[in-house]
Amino acid sequence: MTTVMMPLDERCVAYERMADALEHLGETWRDWPDLRTCAHAMGLSPSHFQREFTRWAGISPKQYQASLAHAEAGDLLRQGASVLDTTFETGLSSPSRLHDLFIAHEALSPGEAKSGGASASLKIGRAPTPFGTGIFLSSARGLCGLGFADDGVGPKTGFEHPGYDEDQVFKDMAARYPNADWVRDDAEAGSWAKKIFGDGGEISLALYGTAFRRQVWRALLEIPAGDTWTYGAVATAAGNPKAARAAGTAIGANTIAWLIPCHRALASDGRLHNYHWGTARKRAMLTYEKVHTAI
8 A cells, every 4th residue: 555645845844753753763663662652752642643654754653663673773873874775766755866867067157156156046945845944046057955944943852953944044055155146936946845855857956066076976876875874985986085084074065965965974983963954854864765775
């Protein structure tokens, strides 16, 4: 039986509670708490929790617990360690395969970038995503940026979700090209959200960066969904195995979250930290990919 997924706006609203649920189940799955216990921890009735979790994640809480046990994803939730052979389309994204994405080298010409985007026309807007409110930045060449806004603390349980509010994310994006001509366009953002997280469609990514950074971003595309690599492994894939620290800097400079999957990159200690859009969101992204590879 195929699960009917929530519309994007509903999945966006449910994100923080689901991030709490993923964290709670990840910490308790070895005790196999029943549905009522899990629902109580989320401040929901069992039927509400079952329905909301299943429609957000595509699997039931019980299936999720089973997948954690089978794949020992408790290690993933705490440390990010895992190896799986899968494809991008097994996650919650559009059917487009990651290797089919066209990665342009420049969002702006070198001259435009050097001048802070002078005379460049960029669109910025917000739209719902399964991981909260997405802030989308685009040019005529394609998607230039994707970030996420947070309210700060998840409902009921109080698990912290460090991140930025919407105004901060807009400022973060705008600071990259301070002299560009900016247009607010939520409809354009919604179109990108549907392509990426909904019905699918051709996705062009427009990036500007040094040659090494572009190599690192391309290396990130090679990490299978549900898997994680260290910065050193990414540096090796980018052709410079001794540049782990530089690779980490390049990963941190990635402007397009989720599609350029910097959430799959970990420091050498294997912990889930140093993610620009919050550890809880990184955990949710990795966990979602992980459980869908195990189905």
